[in-house]
Amino acid sequence: MIEIKNLHKSYKMGKNSLHVLKGINFNVEEGELVSIMGSSGSGKSTLLNILGMLDEADEGSYTLDGVPIKNLNEKLAAQYRNKFLGFIFQSFNLINYKSALDNVALPLYYQGVNRSERMERSMAYLEKVGLAAWAHHKPNELSGGQKQRVAIARALASDPKVLLADELTGALDSKTSYEIMDLIQQINDEGRTILVVTHEEDIAQMSKRIVNLKDGVIIDDRKITQVRAIQNV
Amino acid sequence: MFSLERWQEVFETISKNKLRTFLTGFSVASGIFILVILLGVSVGFQNGIESQFQNDAENIINVYPGRTALSFEGFNKGRRIQLRNEDYDVVLENSKQEIEFKSPMYQIFAGLISHGNNSGNYRVEGVLPDYQYLEKADIIQGRFINANDNKTKEKYAVIGNRVKKDLFQDESPLGKYIQVSGLNFKVVGVFTDPGGDREETRIYVPISTAQIVFGAGTDIRSMGFTLPKEENYELALKQSNAFAAQMERLLKIKLQIDPKDESALFISNNIENTKEIYVLISAMQVFFWGVGIATLLAGIIGVSNIMLIIVKERTKEIGIRKALGAEPLSIVGMILHESIFVTAISGLFGLIFGLVLLEIVGPFIELDFIKNPSVNFSIAVSTLLLLIAAGAIAGFFPAWRGARIKPIDALRDE
Ligand SMILES: Nc1ncnc2c1ncn2[C@@H]1O[C@H](COP(=O)(O)OP(=O)(O)OP(=O)(O)O)[C@@H](O)[C@H]1O
Ligand SMILES: [Mg+2]
Helix, strand or coil, X not given: CEEEEEEEEEEEECCEEEEEEEEEEEEECCCCEEEEEECCCCCHHHHHHHHCCCCCCCEEEEEEXXXXXXXXXXXXXXXXXXXXXXEECCCCCCCCCCCHHHHHHHHHHCCCCCHHXXXXXXXXXXXXXCCHHHCCCCHHHCCHHHHHHHHHHHHHHCCCCEEXXXXXXXXXXXXXXXXXXXXXXXXXXXXXXXXXXXXXXXXXXXXXXXXXXXXXXXXXXXXXXXXXXXXXX | CCCHHHHHHHHXXXXXXXXXXXXXXXXXXXXXXXXXXXXXXXXXXXXXXXXXXXXXXXXXXXXXXXXXXXXXXXXXXXXXXXXXXXXXXXXXXXXXXXXXXXXXXXXXXXXXEEECCEEEECEEEEECCCHHHHHXXXXXXXXXXXXXXXXXXXXXXXXXXXXXHHHHCCCCCCCCEEEECCEEEXXXXXXXXXXXXXXXXXXXXXXXXXXXXXXXXXXXCEEEEEXXXXXXXXXXXXHHHHHHHHHHHHXXXXXXXXXXXXXXXXXXXXXXXXXXXXXXXXXXXXXXXXXXXHHHHHHHHHHHHHHHHHHHHCHHHHHHHHHCCCCHHXXXXXXXXXXXXXXHHHHHHHHHHHHHHXXXXXXXXXXXXXXXXXXXXXXHHHHHHHHHHHHHHHHHHHHHHHHHCCHHHHHXXX
């Protein structure tokens, strides 16, 4: 599903340049649930943003579902983001003036789905994350956990090949975190490929594989036996 | 391009961002409103000033006869020239210039003029209706001599305010009679003259009546003409000089005067005196154009700023939309669609409100220097279109920039 080879990324700040990713190589198969770990500043978010096509690598190759992601024009990049990728952020990034339902429907709007179908499908996803009753509430009327569920529903709405989540439980207490992880595991059980960035060991243990980053290189990559989140709820 | 789906999206955005929509709309509406009012006031100013100086800008060309200084075609020098109705007609028929006001004048030396026991010595002048404008006599009671009075040779008189005070005191003179050389003339009007008391000691009567009842035949004492106001002084100068020269030529042929004779006819042409007024009026026009352009510029800058701020404020939202798969063009389209829609609607409101206000209040405004402030509708509409375009252009660049930046950078914006 994901193949990256020799990925490099530096941030330029004035005269200085900070080399953040120093040659990352790894593959993710369809249906995997991978957690990316590492200390703060190790480049986890940078890597995920590149995988999510929110940012671009300086060097190396990235192939997503057999499509080389390289020098795409803006329009094509937008279409790939829409079709292939679903993003979940630590800070939710919901549009605050739109209801939960309208937020979920947004990727479908950019797919050109008509309004009534958009609403119907978005409602189904909200039901899936257990928030049908909150469909018409604005984000500021929802708890952190609920917001993250809306964000997950939104990420799923366009039926992407890969879900990318950056510290998706970072702003939540542990009970809510486990509920969210339970949802993530269910979605993964249905066969969807998911990558989560986390620095919490217990969250990482709920995935099926842990990739450890340090100073911009992978120092460890191993499969684990998944801890089911439902047991901790 | 403006699909139904996007209309829905735009409506949703503006209805759910009421404060922002209101603030944008309000500033655009008030901007247009102020602009319309300013344009209106400056038009009013221009009207006012032009009407203040309108009269002074008028060049009155008068012709008086004199005595010949050169003998010509068998006539001795020193011959007294007499103007007649036919000479006046010759000028009218042959003038190549458009004449605005015109009148011959016959002056009577009538001696004492009385009403009851009051009497005084006043000038009596036989005139045509236009003479009112040549002399700038302001009617304060009744009316001036009209064309009909001349046709039917009525014994009507329009008296100066001084005459009225002398002969009638506080009594209303209208319909009463004054005695001129033993003849009763009915007073039909009273005038004041900016020239003051001296000018108000005159009495105007129809020239046809005067010529008949005072046995003048077709004699006239002088004649006066004005030409319409021109765009600028140079044109006015050219027209009036051409008119005066042509009139002199015509009359000299008609009256058999040596073309080189300088004392047989006096043509007074005070065009030079109007120069300053023309300069003043054109300076005013330049000034108000400047004011108009400056206000418009202020409006454009205002709208542009609003658009810049809105796009800035929405950077994060743009990032989110991009992360969800919005194409750059759709971002630009959304922002422009929204801004054009809001500017157009609120601009229209401001425009209508301003126009209605001017329409209602305008005609009541009659200060010395502001008269009937009003705005040309098509100028107002083009102003609105210009502002909408300015808003769109001003919105386009930040929108385009926002649509082009990497989603991750947009998302980082707080
Ligand atoms: N836009 C940027 N400009 C400059 N430097 C940046 C930028 N984004 C990240 N960095 C730097 O790159 C390095 C890696 O950042 P990154 O966000 O990938 O770390 P992380 O592993 O996600 O850390 P955390 O666990 O704290 O989220 C850090 O040193 C950070 O300061
Ligand atoms: Mg991070």
